[in-house]
Amino acid sequence: MPHVITQACCGDASCVYACPVNCIHPTPDEPDFGIAEMLYVDPATCVDCGACVSACPVGAIVPGHRLPDASERFADVNAAHYGHVQDGVARFPVPHDKRLPLAPITKPRAVRGGPDVLDIAIVGSGPSAMYAADELLKQPRVRVTVYERLDVPFGLSRFGVAPDHTSTRSVMNLFDDVARHPNITILLNTEIGRDISLGDLRSRHHAVVWAGGAPTDKTLAIPGVQLSGVQSATSLVGWYNGHPDFIDAGPDLSCERVVVIGNGNVALDVARILTADVDELAKTDISREALAALRSSSVREVVVVGRRGPAHAAFTLPELIGLADGHARVQVRPEDVEGISADDIDDSTVAAKIALLHEISMNEFSQGPTPAEPFIRLAFGRTPVEVVGDGEATGVRFVRTGTEVEETIDAGLVLTSIGYRGVAVPGLPFDDATGTIANVAGRVVDGDTTVPGMYVTGWIKRGPSGFIGTNKTDSGETIANLLADVEAGVLSAVS
Ligand SMILES: Cc1cc2nc3c(=O)[nH]c(=O)nc-3n(C[C@H](O)[C@H](O)[C@H](O)COP(=O)(O)OP(=O)(O)OC[C@H]3O[C@@H](n4cnc5c(N)ncnc54)[C@H](O)[C@@H]3O)c2cc1C
Ligand SMILES: NC(=O)c1ccc[n+]([C@@H]2O[C@H](COP(=O)([O-])OP(=O)(O)OC[C@H]3O[C@@H](n4cnc5c(N)ncnc54)[C@H](OP(=O)(O)O)[C@@H]3O)[C@@H](O)[C@H]2O)c1
Ligand code: SF4
Ligand code: SF4
Incomplete structure (x- = not known):
């Protein structure tokens, strides 16, 4: 087989x-x-x-x-x-x-020129940083120092990936291997910009690779988002994964219904965790505080709401399959997928998503009475216009996208899950539209000028999208350009 x-x-x-x-x-x-x-x-x-x-x-x-x-x-x-x-x-x-040929396996080529020992700083220790370090350490004369603001390494692979995704979290074993290389030093509890200035860092190393990620969330600009009972999925994820910045972000779980605005993979993660079997969660890395709060939770329904139709759902097919065939109880109301057929869709991944959503819409949770156990409802085609409530959120008012038809979904907790966003780094050019440090293929640029010795990788380079492994190819590009600059004599000039 x-x-x-x-x-x-x-x-x-x-x-x-x-x-x-x-x-x-x-x-x-x-x-x-x-x-x-x-x-x-x-x-x-x-x-x-x-x-x-x-x-x-x-x-x-x-x-x-x-x-x-x-x-x-x-x-x-x-x-x-x-x-x-x-x-x-x-x-x-x-x-x-x-079909196109196999991706070429290139043996790492020894970089010529530049200083005898190349001293490179990497800011951050998330996936993009660790893949960048791995790539750099293939060169025997490179020494890497990783600066990480937290007291534990590996960024979102520890503090983002859902605790029940135990296979995915095992990517940290790979990063542990990289961290064991004799030519790498990881300095924890060291924040660049607070403990060491960027200027100092640049003067100490031949080059700096900024891999600080996109730590904040996009804000939803509708009335009512400031009400109590509204919070970002970013804070909820940080809370259940024990991120020190989100220790106090525990939600009030005394309500029966939660609305999640946005339907990317993060929205599915939070919906799954809020409806999971707590005894199963207890076997994972979930924070003990979150586990205790989930044990006494009253939440019975999590409605994940996308503003576009099912064919444009932001969640990926593997995650939808995981939801449908895993332990979650999932509901899709038949009217939400009515009139959309997988047969009319060319893209095989989208067609498979539509077929599976139709299948879910026929299941017991969609056709029968409201399930007694906590369940997830996937809803589509609703644009949020207001969080309603007086002091405390009591629901979200939506319009059917492209129409003026209104609908309010009652909820005691509203989570905004509409994507992450990078923050500007003082001293580096920032592209406000994309929330990234301005760069061309990983070389930081200020207008038309390349900033010598300064590179970026990961979410702060390309924006908050893609999987852990996407950062490997991304960091490969940045480090190839850094090493090309060594050969061109650019880096030795700033050391
Ligand atoms: C909730 C969530 C769940 C996800 N789940 C999955 C999944 O299941 N599978 C998958 O393939 N992908 C998943 N992803 C995507 C994946 O996590 C990202 O692609 C990846 O983590 C981006 O890597 P990064 O290195 O750019 O950023 P990050 O992982 O955010 O790492 C940035 C690091 O830099 C540090 N840092 C920031 N500023 C400074 C500073 N000034 N000084 C020192 N250190 C600093 C941070 O503390 C952090 O450790 C998920 C993403 C999220 C948000
Ligand atoms: N298991 C995994 O592999 C995994 C897990 C978690 C995260 N990730 C990855 O991490 C990245 C980030 O995930 P994410 O879920 O945060 O982001 P995302 O995939 O970009 O999804 C964002 C969602 O927010 C919606 N949205 C944006 N602005 C909105 C607004 N103003 N009003 C209403 N809805 C709005 C988007 O709708 P539109 O589509 O209509 O814009 C979309 O549904 C993704 O690449 C994801 O695949 C992967
Ligand atoms: S390496 Fe290729 S041929 Fe071998 S089991 Fe995997 S997919 Fe099949
Ligand atoms: S791309 Fe990476 S994570 Fe995906 S199956 Fe291949 S080795 Fe595993």
Whole structure:
């Protein structure tokens, strides 16, 4: 049975390079890599060698005959990427040899020129920082110092990834390996801009790579968001993951219904955690304070509301499958998916999402009486216009997107989950429109001028999108340019 990539895939492409028969796509040099929601094994070509399993840092690849029930759907999802699945049979209209070649495996080349020992600072220790460090440490004469403001490393892989996503969180083992390299030093509890100025940092190192992430959330500009009982998903995630900045962000869970505005993967994470079996959560890394609060929670329903229709839902297919086939109880009201057919949609990932939403709309939670156990409702096509309430939020008023039809959904807790945002770093040019440090392919730029010795990577470079593994290719680009600048003699000039 061919191997199958499942929900935990975070797109770092390690498996691509391990596969001897080029059957995992898209590869980083194929056009759709940047927008793919996961990678896929071609079942027609896989020779079941298992090499990809050892390469995957998050245990996302499973031999077909060992797929757990909750992941069975992923066999079709992998096959569908290469053609069609009809009546459970995968068909392959695109001959394998017509596809783009395997992503080239390039042996790291020793960088020439520049100082004998290259001393590089990285600000932050999240995924983008650790992938950047890994790339730099392939050069024997590089020394890396990582500066992290918190007392524990690895950024959102520790404080963002949901506690019940234990496979994904295991990517921290990979970062631990990088941290064990003899040429890296990680300084915790050290905030650049507070404990050390950026100017000092730049004078101490040949180059600085800023990998500080996008730590704040986008604010929803509607009346009522300041009411008590409204908070960002960012703060809720920080709270249940024990982030020191959000210790006091515990929500009031004495209400029966929660509304989540926005339907990206973060919205699904918070909805899942608020409705999860607390005894199962107790086996995870969730903060003990959050666990205690969830144990006495009165929440029975979490409504996740997207402003656009189901075909434009921001959550990804692997996460929807995880929700539908995992422990969650999920409801989609039939009228929310009425008139939209998977058959009319060319994009196989979107078509699969629509088909699954239709399937959910036929399940017991959607067709039967209101479930007794906590459940999640996925709602679409509603634009929020006001949080209603007098001092305390009591609900959200929406209009049906594109119409003037109004609807108020009552709720005692309102979570805004409309995306993250980078914050400006004093002394560095900031692009306010995108919330990123201004850069071209990782080189910081001020207008038309490159700022020598200053680089960026991760969410503060490209904006708050993509998976953990996306930062690997992103950091690869930044570090390639940094090393090219070493060879061009640019860095030694600022040391
Ligand atoms: C809630 C949530 C859940 C997610 N779940 C998943 C998932 O399940 N799977 C997946 O593939 N992707 C997931 N992602 C996406 C993934 O976490 C991001 O792609 C990734 O973490 C971005 O990495 P980064 O290094 O740019 O930023 P971050 O991970 O935010 O790291 C930035 C680091 O910089 C530090 N820092 C900031 N400023 C300073 C300073 N001045 N001095 C010193 N240190 C500083 C911060 O403390 C932090 O440690 C999730 C994202 C979120 C928000
Ligand atoms: N398991 C995982 O792999 C995982 C888990 C968590 C996060 N992540 C990744 O981390 C990134 C961030 O996730 P995210 O969920 O924070 O962001 P996101 O995917 O960008 O979703 C943001 C949501 O907010 C909505 N929105 C934005 N502005 C709005 C407004 N003014 N009013 C109403 N709705 C608004 C968007 O709607 P529109 O689409 O209409 O703009 C969208 O539904 C994503 O790339 C995500 O995939 C991955
Ligand atoms: S099992 Fe072997 S052939 Fe199949 S996808 Fe993995 S590495 Fe490729
Ligand atoms: S996480 Fe990386 S190695 Fe694992 S399946 Fe996804 S792309 Fe491949």
